[in-house]
Amino acid sequence: MIGLSHYLIVSAIIFSIGLVGVLRRRNLLMLFFATEVMLNGVNIAFAAISHYYNDLTGQMFAFFIIAIAASEVAVGLGILIVLYKKYGSLDLDDLANMRG
């Protein structure tokens, strides 16, 4: 029988994969993918807990997150294209021109 804890473990694993991606990746596009992975990890946890408690609020929240993630990607990709046109690269080490 697959219970809540299995879902939560999967969710945690996906979230951690996403987090490692965010921390280790140097390419901005890959960073976006990694954040999507993290968001979906969280979505799984929301949906699972919502089902467990018989409360729809969590699932509604998951929908919100999907919608926000979609719009975020739309804006983010636009910015990425502009950045790529300007610098010819999406490598974060090349874009580090705000050094304090």
Place this chain on the structure above:
Amino acid sequence: MENLVYVALFAPFVGSLFASIFGMSERKMFVGYVASALLATAFVASATLAFNLYTTGNVIHLTMMDWISAGDINVPFGFVIDQISVTMMTVVTLVSTIVHIYAIGYMDHDKSFNRFFSYLSAFVFSMMVLVMSDNFLGLFIGWEGVGVCSWLLVGFWYHKPDQTREENPSISPSWAANEAFIMNRIADLGMLIGIFILYWNTGSLQYDEVFAQLPYLSDTILTTAAIALFIGAMGKSAQFPLHTWLTDAMEGPTPVSALIHAATMVTAGVFLVIRANPLYAVTPEVSFFIACLGTFVAFYAASMALVERDLKRIIAYSTLSQLGYMFAAAGLGAYWIALFHLAAHAFFKALLFLGGGNVMHAMHDELDLFKMGELRKKMKGTWIYMTIASIALAGLPPLAGFWSKDAIIETAFNESTYVLWFMLVLTAGMTAFYSFRQVFLTFHGEDRHTALGFHPHEMYTFVLVAMSPLAVLAIITGWFMDSYKGFIYKLSENVHYDMSAHTHHLATYLGLIVIFVAVSGIALAYYKYARTGEHAFKRDLEKEDGFVYKLLKNQYYVPKFYEEFITKPYRIISEVLWTRVDLKIVDATVDGIAKFFYHTGDKTRAMQTGNLSNYLNWMAFGAVILLLIAAISAMIG
């Protein structure tokens, strides 16, 4: 009549504001004229008020506006024109008018001519507030106002550095101004405490209300209040031990010395004692102390004047000495005699100072008597004025000083305080000696100044003419003593003071003793200083080296004592507190906080690499820390 009160009060104020408009611009003669004219207006108003009071006897008491009204405190901005204040008003405005006109001539080469007049008129305004106020708070405002103006005027030539003169090391005007101000502040604290005590126990600051409640107060409170108020009077009137500032204040321009440090401001202390006479009447111990201190100061100051060589300082000492006489009279209960001496003294002392100013002007600021001599041929007018003033000061009839001073000496006899009487008589002789020593050394004897390259010249004629009212008053004031007595007796029973039948019987002999002592003083001065030829005055260096001479010359080492035991320790303590406490603790703490933030910022700056990946790592690190904290607190909680 009310309008006249306001004219008398505010005309000097308007003059001051008018002059201050031109304060920063160069000399404009009309500023002096306008200020003098406004002062003359104030004098006419005061004299009219005085005449009105004399004929009708109606005391004017008016309230201009509510001033402080909060809770139980209610202090209106009110004025009272009674016999005491009207005497002061008339004297103050008359002397100030003459000094203003004099200053037009005296200050005519000074680049800060306009500024001088704005200060001088502001002083007169403060003095008028002081004497006219009907409550202690208004008195205090005026009291502080004259203090500030005195500070401004003593330090008028603030840019002058310390100069060293032969035998009379000069101090700088700014130093003298600070000394005067600080000494007065110390004394003002006493006065403020006195006012607080009276307010605390009577619930009012109005003179009449406070004095009406005095019989219900305990002796301790009355004595404390009387002492505290007298400490204020001691500072303003330069009584021992707060007297050193007055001679140093002579660094200011001479019209200032004449107006503030002789005729008006320094008499404010005497005025306070006279004004608060119901209080001092019920505290006989304090009053007797005042009389003793006054007598002591009279003698003490006169003794220092005996050997002084600086013209202005001699006059300053004589002022101190005469203030001592006034306090002696006030302390013995003869308030009206003190007030009368105050008025008479104002006239002849202002005249003496203005004459001294003429000499100083002629001698290019040289004040050493030993460098003058035989000036009477070149400065006839000044010589006559100075002689009149000195006779008045020495107390020879029929001039003003005789009547008032003799009355004080007679009072001391009448009160059976024979020690005080003897001291005062002795002081009268010393006064005669030093004032004529000064006149003879300046105007008589051998010509000592030409050899030193001085070419004295007489003052402008209009200045001499302006001084003439003072000369006339220095002669005639004493003749009106009886009518003045009748005038002031209408005020209240408190100021009545009459000699007993016994004293009255002996009055002629007492007067003769005083005259005899004074004449012998003058004769001695003539013998020593006025003769020419082979008997001419020569310095006796052996005597000048003697102990007594040096003691007097150094003002009994009191200034040195203050320097060694107050100023220097204070300086050392200040330096220790500065280097140890202020720099090491207070500043170090504040600097430490600033440095901590600066260094933290400097070190953590390295975090800001500009690389987004690093930031994300830090963010994740922070999130983990927060998560850990949340977990730990959840476990504990």
